[in-house]
Amino acid sequence: MRNVYHLALKEFLHLVRDRRTLAFLLLMPSVLTVIFGYAIGSPRVTAIRTLVVDQDGGRIAEEYLEAMDASITFKTEVIEDATDEDVERAEEALRRDDVSAFVVIPRGISDAVESGGTGSVRAVVDASDTFTAPSVLRELGSTTVQQNALLAAERLRREDHVHSVEAGLEQVSPITLDTEMRFNPELKSQNFVMPGVIGLILQLLTVIVMATSIARERERGTMEQLAVTPLTPAQIFVGKLVPYFVLALLDTVNVMVLAWLLFGVALGGHVLAVTALVVVFILGSLGIGQLISVVSRNQSQAVQLAVFYILPAFVLSGAFTPIETQPEGVRPVAYLFPLTYFCHGFRAALLRQATLLDVRWDLVAMGVFVVVTFGTSVLLLRIRPDAR
Amino acid sequence: MIETGALTRTFAHVRAVDRLHLRVARGQIFGFLGPNGAGKTTTIKMLCGLLQPSSGKARVAGCDIRRQRGRIKRTTGYMAQTFSLYPDLTVEENFRFFSGVYGIYGRAAAQRMERLFADVELLDLKDVQAGRLSGGMKQRLALACALVHDPELVFLDEPTAGVDPSQRQRLWDFLYDLCERGTSLFVTTHYLDEAERCHEVGFMLGGRLIAQGAPRDLREQLRRRLLGVEVQRAVEAMRALRALPGVADVTIHGYELRVLYERAVDWQQEEPRIESASAAAGAPVARVYALEPTLEDLFIGYARGEVRSADPERGG
Numbered sequence: 001m002r003n004v005y006h007l008a009l010k011e012f013l014h015l016v017r018d019r020r021t022l023a024f025l026l027l028m029p030s031v032l033t034v035i036f037g038y039a040i041g042s043p044r045v046t047a048i049r050t051l052v053v054d055q056d057g058g059r060i061a062e063e064y065l066e067a068m069d070a071s072i073t074f075k076t077e078v079i080e081d082a083t084d085e086d087v088e089r090a091e092e093a094l095r096r097d098d099v100s101a102f103v104v105i106p107r108g109i110s111d112a113v114e115s116g117g118t119g120s121v122r123a124v125v126d127a128s129d130t131f132t133a134p135s136v137l138r139e140l141g142s143t144t145v146q147q148n149a150l151l152a153a154e155r156l157r158r159e160d161h162v163h164s165v166e167a168g169l170e171q172v173s174p175i176t177l178d179t180e181m182r183f184n185p186e187l188k189s190q191n192f193v194m195p196g197v198i199g200l201i202l203q204l205l206t207v208i209v210m211a212t213s214i215a216r217e218r219e220r221g222t223m224e225q226l227a228v229t230p231l232t233p234a235q236i237f238v239g240k241l242v243p244y245f246v247l248a249l250l251d252t253v254n255v256m257v258l259a260w261l262l263f264g265v266a267l268g269g270h271v272l273a274v275t276a277l278v279v280v281f282i283l284g285s286l287g288i289g290q291l292i293s294v295v296s297r298n299q300s301q302a303v304q305l306a307v308f309y310i311l312p313a314f315v316l317s318g319a320f321t322p323i324e325t326q327p328e329g330v331r332p333v334a335y336l337f338p339l340t341y342f343c344h345g346f347r348a349a350l351l352r353q354a355t356l357l358d359v360r361w362d363l364v365a366m367g368v369f370v371v372v373t374f375g376t377s378v379l380l381l382r383i384r385p386d387a388r
Numbered sequence: 389m390i391e392t393g394a395l396t397r398t399f400a401h402v403r404a405v406d407r408l409h410l411r412v413a414r415g416q417i418f419g420f421l422g423p424n425g426a427g428k429t430t431t432i433k434m435l436c437g438l439l440q441p442s443s444g445k446a447r448v449a450g451c452d453i454r455r456q457r458g459r460i461k462r463t464t465g466y467m468a469q470t471f472s473l474y475p476d477l478t479v480e481e482n483f484r485f486f487s488g489v490y491g492i493y494g495r496a497a498a499q500r501m502e503r504l505f506a507d508v509e510l511l512d513l514k515d516v517q518a519g520r521l522s523g524g525m526k527q528r529l530a531l532a533c534a535l536v537h538d539p540e541l542v543f544l545d546e547p548t549a550g551v552d553p554s555q556r557q558r559l560w561d562f563l564y565d566l567c568e569r570g571t572s573l574f575v576t577t578h579y580l581d582e583a584e585r586c587h588e589v590g591f592m593l594g595g596r597l598i599a600q601g602a603p604r605d606l607r608e609q610l611r612r613r614l615l616g617v618e619v620q621r622a623v624e625a626m627r628a629l630r631a632l633p634g635v636a637d638v639t640i641h642g643y644e645l646r647v648l649y650e651r652a653v654d655w656q657q658e659e660p661r662i663e664s665a666s667a668a669a670g671a672p673v674a675r676v677y678a679l680e681p682t683l684e685d686l687f688i689g690y691a692r693g694e695v696r697s698a699d700p701e702r703g704g
Contacts, residue, residue, distance in 0.1 A: 229461065
């Protein structure tokens with residue numbers, strides 16, 4: 001086994017000689033952590049620019065407006081005593097993307113509702129933004145339900161069925177909702193995103209670096225020289241993997257500390273579960289890198305293949321957005337990436353204090369990747385050690 | 389040392405090596421010759437375990453190349469055609485890597501390095517990155533690395549390609565040294581002057597061995613088949629002489645034409661025919677004489693199919 005040590009030593013020397021690559025491999029994770037940490041929140045949209053065209057000016061309109069203002073979803077701007085031209089102006093503002101939605105409170109709605117009749121508030125939403133539009137609709141819906149309940153409660157009191165508005169509210173909406181937030185009570189998006197970002201960075205690093213390692217030996221013609229030594233294909237893989245494994249571990253610690261310092265992401269969790277997930281995931285990604293390397297003739301081919309693998313994983317693995325946001329037909333593809341299992345398990349371990357037993361299936365799935373990729377690589381390398 | 393039986397390797401319907409029968413004795417420098425694409429490199433790769441044969445068998449240093457690849461790797465060395473060391477590592481780091489991989493560590497490795505580096509004159513360059521070495525130095529380092537484990541047999545695939553003549557000379561001196569100390573060498577080369585220095589040469593063409601023997605014995609085949617013609621207007625004379633009956637080929641060497649006949653001839657009998665044919669083409673001949681055949685004449689003759697193998701039986 002000592003000859004494997006010499007191969008690992010050689011790979012370390014390559015890393016040390018290639019200062020630029022080494023610096024890149026050590027700095028890139030930090031930079032990406034900062035960028036992703038700040039840039040990517042959960043897909044909750046707040047402060048949507050909304051224009052309210054108030055043609056009514058009555059009590060109903062006023063209360064509706066107050067309710068909208070109270071919601072963090074909207075950033076409202078009100079046109080009071082609005083005319084029909086103001087509605088046209090609102091249409092124009094929507095077209096120019098000055099606002100994402102506008103709400104028209106029609107003339108006479110207060111009078112109609114107060115005298116026992118009905119009225120309707122009109123909402124026009126820019127549906128070209130598929131994140132914003134549903135939020136606007138949802139929030140206006142709940143605002144309307146809330147206002148209706150209030151009005152019904154008031155009506156009950158006015159007709160002396162109850163002695164207060166509060167009692168009336170209990171009558172019209174007997175079910176109340178009591179919510180408790182667990183594991184991430186402040187709904188901090190970084191808590192969700194960071195485990196994914198760590199996975200992405202580790203994947204990026206390991207797959208690309210490993211993919212070029214054997215392809216580079218082929219390109220230089222040194223693979224032949226390695227192949228005539230007594231080193232077996234398995235030993236070659238293990239020796240090449242060691243330095244990058246150590247580097248990936250360093251980067252993991254680096255990124256986790258940064259995530260904690262900058263975004264207060266909890267580093268808790270069961271040490272055993274966290275360590276096992278990180279180790280098996282790194283091995284799986286290195287394995288995929290090796291497989292790419294073995295089937296590539298040169299470095300540029302290896303990089304192309306690596307990128308082709310990494311990009312879909314970015315989107316599909318659930319690193320940034322939950323897998324549930326994807327259409328059901330695409331979801332099975334996500335399970336072709338170890339990153340998917342890592343994000344799932346790592347999130348559970350960091351945020352929900354999952355134990356080794358809890359994440360065992362994620363570990364098993366990633367373990368399968370390790371075995372399959374290494375096995376296939378060794379087999380392919382044995383058949384054609386110097387394939388060009 | 390090497391013995392092959394109907395060794396064959398096929399690449400996508402092309403037989404790179406075609407039922408090769410080759411025997412190489414221990415303790416000599418064997419020159420493996422042939423034009424590009426003749427199958428030399430493929431043969432070497434099969435013999436040192438880099439490539440599986442499609443069919444046939446071979447024994448190298450007493451080991452079966454299919455079943456005892458591990459042992460072959462420990463008893464043979466291989467120096468590839470292209471420089472295949474790590475340019476970003478120093479001379480010493482390259483050597484230490486290969487010795488480590490062959491299981492030679494610590495003091496044994498240091499002693500081996502001192503000795504080999506003294507032999508190939510690299511002691512002063514230990515801390516230089518391999519990528520900064522000149523062509524000749526790189527080859528010497530590659531040779532030292534191929535010899536770390538003191539192999540019984542070393543395969544050298546064009547060890548002197550791209551190396552200047554004085555460096556080539558030094559490398560060959562070292563190869564003789566090595567051979568003297570008991571290492572067998574299997575060398576491919578395109579330099580025919582180097583081939584002349586081998587104890588024995590084999591000539592490959594189209595995946596087959598078409599001739600094998602000591603350089604002097606092989607050259608004898610061309611004795612009395614080569615005539616020299618001194619002439620000023622060589623191109624016209626060449627065209628005229630090629631049309632003569634019995635002439636296989638004519639090559640130009642400055643003011644000298646080398647005329648190869650299909651069979652042995654008497655140059656005094658041929659002289660008048662050559663003179664009249666050449667004069668008719670407007671190229672008067674200065675003189676005609678018998679030529680001492682070289683391996684190069686033989687090489688070109690073989691490659692063009694104008695000379696048939698000396699020993700067809702052995703050629704398979």
